[in-house]
Amino acid sequence: MSHDPLSKRRLKIWIRLLGVTRTAEGALREFLRLGHDTTLPRFDVLAALYRRRDGVTMSELSRMLLVSNGNATTVVDRLEKDGLVRRTQSDSDRRTVFVALTPEGLAQFEGLAAEHEAQVNALFSGLTEADLDTLTDILKRMGGPK
Amino acid sequence: MSHDPLSKRRLKIWIRLLGVTRTAEGALREFLRLGHDTTLPRFDVLAALYRRRDGVTMSELSRMLLVSNGNATTVVDRLEKDGLVRRTQSDSDRRTVFVALTPEGLAQFEGLAAEHEAQVNALFSGLTEADLDTLTDILKRMGGPK
DNA sequence: CAAAACAATTTCAAGTTTGAAATTTATGGG
DNA sequence: CCCATAAATTTCAAACTTGAAATTGTTTTG
Structure with a gap:
């Protein structure tokens, strides 16, 4: 249990990552609400089901979205x-x-997808192609779903 | 409104970023629940108040945490x-x-902070010092608060 | 086969989160 | 001073989220 000199920097990166994520989520939520009278969790379910057009089980769905089974049940109930x-x-x-x-x-x-992509693209317009390469590589090493 | 060839890649990066964030949040939530019988939003408020030891207004608090005023009110109520x-x-x-x-x-x-930092450090142990430099730079260009 | 172990989903209580409306207080222009 | 506007916070309804327990169905195994 030695002192890791990178520990504090990793913590700072995590804080900053959370900031980026929450800010982007807020912007997307607003876009969905004002422009399309819907919400992020609903959109996420639709997007997952669009990717798996033949259908998925409830368990697969909650794994894809990284939410609990109970949560998937209630969002699907409403949809x-x-x-x-x-x-x-x-x-x-x-x-x-x-x-x-x-x-x-x-x-x-389908009415939402293109606009949603445009929103994300605008949010992250600061990222160059080189950034995307680098970031993909780093994010892979940061874990995430298997 | 031209077609941006990077648009799809930016969307993919966003999906992956969400995956990393949610996975890490899940791990931290579990750590706080099992090890310390508390939750992430509570921890976030304590951490914000620790950084600003003289106290903050409710508005400042919700800006720091990137949550709505109403949310800050209820978490502070319980604390x-x-x-x-x-x-x-x-x-x-x-x-x-x-x-x-x-x-x-x-x-x-104070009883939580060191362990929390250790958890984050472990979650992101795959990040080298060079990664941290690069990532800091890229995240700055991805927006985030302010 | 019967019982136990396991798996998929739903249900439930408690907490979190949002965004809008209401409340209270401050401030600026006539 | 008075009123309109703005600002800080709380309240509220609805939705979201979690994690545990309950339900239902399947599989394993003694």
């Missing part, structure tokens, strides 16, 4: 009530539930 | 009820409220 996603029971394992976009959900996401 | 922080009304402007650590709050934070 289902609004007709944007659909639940289907698995035939082979009746514990398992698949979730997928409905046509309405697909339409809503 | 106050537990005797870890204290509210004081300003004499010069009776709208303004100062918040500061109590001796108990100070003690709790």
Whole structure:
């Protein structure tokens, strides 16, 4: 248990990283609210289901979004009530539930995706191609989902 | 409104950044819960008040933490009820409220800070000194508070 | 096979978070 | 001075989030 001279710097980086993330999240939340009357968690679910068009189980969904199972359940509940996603029971394992976009959900996401990407692009317009290379490499070494 | 070839890469970086942040937050949350029976938002408030030992206004606090005023109010309410922080009304402007650590709050934070730093240090042990230099530079260009 | 162990999801209570509205206090211009 | 506006905080409803417990279904194993 020796004293690591980099420890304080790693802590500072973490604080700064949190600042960047929260600021960007705030901007995206505002964009979704003002421009499209929706929220970040809803958008995240739609985006995950768009990437896996054939549907995913509830467990896969919560792993993809890095949220608890209970959380995935409630967000999907609301989206289902609004007709944007659909639940289907698995035939082979009746514990398992698949979730997928409905046509309405697909339409809503497609209407959002391009603008969302443009927002992110604008938020991080300061990053050059070289930055992106470097950052990709560093972020890989910072852990994240497996 | 031209097509930016870096746009998709910036989006990918954002997704990855969120993954790193949420994973680290999850680990820190678990550490605080299992090891110290507390939560991340509570820790964040204590840390902010530790950095500004003379006290801060509620508005300053929510700006420091990048959360809404209403959020700051409720977290401070609970910490106050537990005797870890204290509210004081300003004499010069009776709208303004100062918040500061109590001796108990100070003690709790000091008992936590070193372990918290060690956790963060372990989470990001993959970062070399050169990484830290590079990352600091890049994060500055990614916005963040102010 | 029956029981125990395991797995997927939901439910639940408590806490967190937001954004808007309400409250209280200060300030500036007529 | 008076009123409109602004500022600091709290309140509030709704949504989000977690982690633990409960439910239901599957698998393993004695």
